[in-house]
Amino acid sequence: MERLAEQKCEECHASSTPATDEEIVQFRPQIPDWEIRTIDGIARLSRTYRLSNFAEALEFTYRIGTLAEAEWHHPVILTEWGKVTVQWWTRKIKGLHRNDFIMAAKTDALIPQHEK
Amino acid sequence: MERLAEQKCEECHASSTPATDEEIVQFRPQIPDWEIRTIDGIARLSRTYRLSNFAEALEFTYRIGTLAEAEWHHPVILTEWGKVTVQWWTRKIKGLHRNDFIMAAKTDALIPQHEK
Numbered sequence: 001m002e003r004l005a006e007q008k009c010e011e012c013h014a015s016s017t018p019a020t021d022e023e024i025v026q027f028r029p030q031i032p033d034w035e036i037r038t039i040d041g042i043a044r045l046s047r048t049y050r051l052s053n054f055a056e057a058l059e060f061t062y063r064i065g066t067l068a069e070a071e072w073h074h075p076v077i078l079t080e081w082g083k084v085t086v087q088w089w090t091r092k093i094k095g096l097h098r099n100d101f102i103m104a105a106k107t108d109a110l111i112p113q114h115e116k
Numbered sequence: 117m118e119r120l121a122e123q124k125c126e127e128c129h130a131s132s133t134p135a136t137d138e139e140i141v142q143f144r145p146q147i148p149d150w151e152i153r154t155i156d157g158i159a160r161l162s163r164t165y166r167l168s169n170f171a172e173a174l175e176f177t178y179r180i181g182t183l184a185e186a187e188w189h190h191p192v193i194l195t196e197w198g199k200v201t202v203q204w205w206t207r208k209i210k211g212l213h214r215n216d217f218i219m220a221a222k223t224d225a226l227i228p229q230h231e232k
Binding site for chain 1: 193196
């Protein structure tokens with residue numbers, strides 16, 4: 001299977017097909033540190049990254065946001081001292097699309113080398 | 117009373133004095149859009165800013181984070197499409213210090229002109 005981190009998001013509509021259970025099982029080994037959290041009945045991919053301090057958390061947030069703009073798919077990001085929590089889901093389908101798994105993998109690829 | 121936005125944070129210790137009720141009453145007219153939210157028994161100053169899109173929310177987040185580093189007092193920041201939520205409190209005293217009101221006023225001063 002092609003690596004998720006190397007794929008591009010496709011345009012998404014309200015009629016787009018959510019990720020199937022079978023796809024999710026296929027995708028998850030590529031993003032092992034992400035969990036699926038259901039908030040207000042909508043599934044999101046969620047991961048909290050630990051970083052050294054606030055400045056690193058802020059820089060990481062900025063990198064994730066820049067990626068989001070480039071792919072035109074946007075997460076929510078919680079920035080704290082030494083910690084960044086990111087959640088990806090697809091508002092238009094009120095759930096998880098293949099795009100979200102791609103973005104989770106791309107987010108993992110942004111982790112500063114010394115934090116890996 | 118001196119304007120909060122023009123003051124500097126002072127160094128804070130576990131023994132520092134929290135803001136008194138009287139001070140809070142004095143401070144609040146300078147930060148009228150902030151609310152006090154109690155989370156896990158600890159009071160925080162909280163405000164959600166509306167912005168035009170994700171890119172503006174990200175830039176605003178970065179400006180707040182840069183201010184936080186400069187004053188060495190750090191908030192939590194939730195960045196979403198068109199929305200940034202900021203919370204200030206003082207971990208060392210598990211509550212609100214004068215510093216938090218100063219930072220709230222300084223955060224308000226960072227709002228992009230066209231969003232005011």
